[in-house]
Amino acid sequence: MKKMLLLSTLLTGLAFGEDVVIIQKDKQFSKQVVHLKAGDKLVFKNADDVVHNLYSVSPGTQFGSYTQQPGQTTPVTVSKEGEFEVECAIHPRMKITVKVSK
Amino acid sequence: MSKHHLSFWCWLGATLLCASPALLPPLAAAEPSREAWRLKYQRPSAIPYPADNLPSKEKELLGKTLFFDPRLSGSGWISCATCHNPGLSWSDGLPKSLGEGMKTLDRRTPTLLNIAFGDRMMWDGRAKSLEDQSLGPIQSSGEMNGDLQKIIPWLQTNLGYRQLFARAFSGQLPNAENLAMAIAAFERTIVSAVSPFDEWIAGNEAAIPDEAKRGFDLFNGTAGCAKCHSGWNFTDDGFHDIGLKSTDPGRGRFIPVESQRFAFKTPTLRNIARRAHYMHDGSEDNLEAVIDFYNHGGDVARPSLAPEVKPLCLTPEDEHALLAFLQTLTSRDPQVSYPELPEGKR
Numbered sequence A: 001m002k003k004m005l006l007l008s009t010l011l012t013g014l015a016f017g018e019d020v021v022i023i024q025k026d027k028q029f030s031k032q033v034v035h036l037k038a039g040d041k042l043v044f045k046n047a048d049d050v051v052h053n054l055y056s057v058s059p060g061t062q063f064g065s066y067t068q069q070p071g072q073t074t075p076v077t078v079s080k081e082g083e084f085e086v087e088c089a090i091h092p093r094m095k096i097t098v099k100v101s102k
Numbered sequence B: 001m002s003k004h005h006l007s008f009w010c011w012l013g014a015t016l017l018c019a020s021p022a023l024l025p026p027l028a029a030a031e032p033s034r035e036a037w038r039l040k041y042q043r044p045s046a047i048p049y050p051a052d053n054l055p056s057k058e059k060e061l062l063g064k065t066l067f068f069d070p071r072l073s074g075s076g077w078i079s080c081a082t083c084h085n086p087g088l089s090w091s092d093g094l095p096k097s098l099g100e101g102m103k104t105l106d107r108r109t110p111t112l113l114n115i116a117f118g119d120r121m122m123w124d125g126r127a128k129s130l131e132d133q134s135l136g137p138i139q140s141s142g143e144m145n146g147d148l149q150k151i152i153p154w155l156q157t158n159l160g161y162r163q164l165f166a167r168a169f170s171g172q173l174p175n176a177e178n179l180a181m182a183i184a185a186f187e188r189t190i191v192s193a194v195s196p197f198d199e200w201i202a203g204n205e206a207a208i209p210d211e212a213k214r215g216f217d218l219f220n221g222t223a224g225c226a227k228c229h230s231g232w233n234f235t236d237d238g239f240h241d242i243g244l245k246s247t248d249p250g251r252g253r254f255i256p257v258e259s260q261r262f263a264f265k266t267p268t269l270r271n272i273a274r275r276a277h278y279m280h281d282g283s284e285d286n287l288e289a290v291i292d293f294y295n296h297g298g299d300v301a302r303p304s305l306a307p308e309v310k311p312l313c314l315t316p317e318d319e320h321a322l323l324a325f326l327q328t329l330t331s332r333d334p335q336v337s338y339p340e341l342p343e344g345k346r
C-alpha cells in the first residue's frame, strides 16, 4: 500500500498536471507535506469509516472547505502558487502542509 | 424521564430503521473482530512532554503547590483544585461549574485525567496547549478572577515561593511564563491508573465480566462509539455536534465550518462512572440517560449533527452491556496529598 502510494506520487511528480493522491486513514493524512505545481490536481481519499473535513487555516488562501463522507474522493485544484496549512476541522490532529510552486 | 425527550421524528426514524433489518449491519460481524479491536487499546508507555517544558520533580512540586493555592484567586478562596478536585476524578460533580462569587458558569468542569495526552484544550478547543491554557482560569473573571499584575509581585516577595521557583527554574524569579509552565508540568502527572479494562486488554480474561466484553463489542461495532471515543484514552481529540439541546455554539464560534456549529470536544471516558453529570452543559444526569440519548440518535437533528450519531436500535440488554463496559474504565488512582502551601499573607 505504502509502496503504491509512493510510486503514484513519484509518477505524478514527473508528469505535469496529474493527480496527487493523499489518503486519509486512521485519522491521519498519508503525508505531512505535499509539493505541487500550479494547476495540479490534489485528490484526497477518505479511507476511514468516519466523516472528515478539509479546510485551510492559513488566512486568505484559495482552498475552500470540503466535507468528506467515508470512502469519498475529493479533488481539489490549486491554481496559484503559495503555501498553506490544511486541517480537518473535526479532527484537528490531522494536518497537512500544501506547497504549490510555479 | 429520558423516554419523554424523544422527539417524534427521531422516534419515527428509529422505529423505521430498527424495523427493517436490511438497513442494519449484520449483527454477527461484531464477534470475530473483538481481538482486532483489543489491539487498539494498549496503554502508552510514556507521558508525552513538549521539548520546551521537560518535567522535573521540582517543577511538578511547584505546579502542584500553585494548583492547590487559593491565594492566586481574586477572592483568595478558589484554587484550581476547587473545581478540578482530585477526590472527584479531577472535576467537581456539578452539572455546571461554580466560580467567583458563587456564579454558575456556562459549562461543566471537565476532568484533567490524562490531559497530557490531549491536543486542543477546553470544550471548544480554543487553547492550543496546556501552557497556553494555565493562565486563563486564574485571570478569568468568572473562574478565579485573579490579577497577574498582583499575583506575580506577591509570588516574588513570598520567600517560600521564591525558593520553589528558584529550584524549579534554575534560579529564576516567578513570572507569568514559568508560572504557566509549572502548572502544566503538574497537570501532566495526572494519569489514570490501571483499570479492570486495562487488565483485560493486557490479557487477564477474568478481569471484567462477560457482559462488559459484549458491551466492548457493541462500543466498537454496532453502537459506533469508538468512531469518536477511540484509543486507550477514549477520545479522538476531535469536535462534534452530537445533538444535545444546548444552543451554545461551541467550536462554531471561531471555526467557520458547518460541522463545527454546536461542536464540543470528545471527552475521555476514563473514570466515567464516577463523573456524573455528563456533557459540556451537564444535561445528562447518569450513564443510563447518556446511553439512551445515543440510542435514539440524539435530541436535535440539525445540519451540523455528526453523521455517526444516529438511531442505534440497541435492546435493553445491549444498553446494559454498554453500561457494564463503561464501568470497567474506573481505576483506583493514586491518592493525592494536599501540598503544604508557603506561608505568608497576601
Ligand SMILES: [Cu+2]
Binding pocket: A027, A051, A052, A053, A088, A089, A090, A091, A094
Ligand atoms: Cu477528520
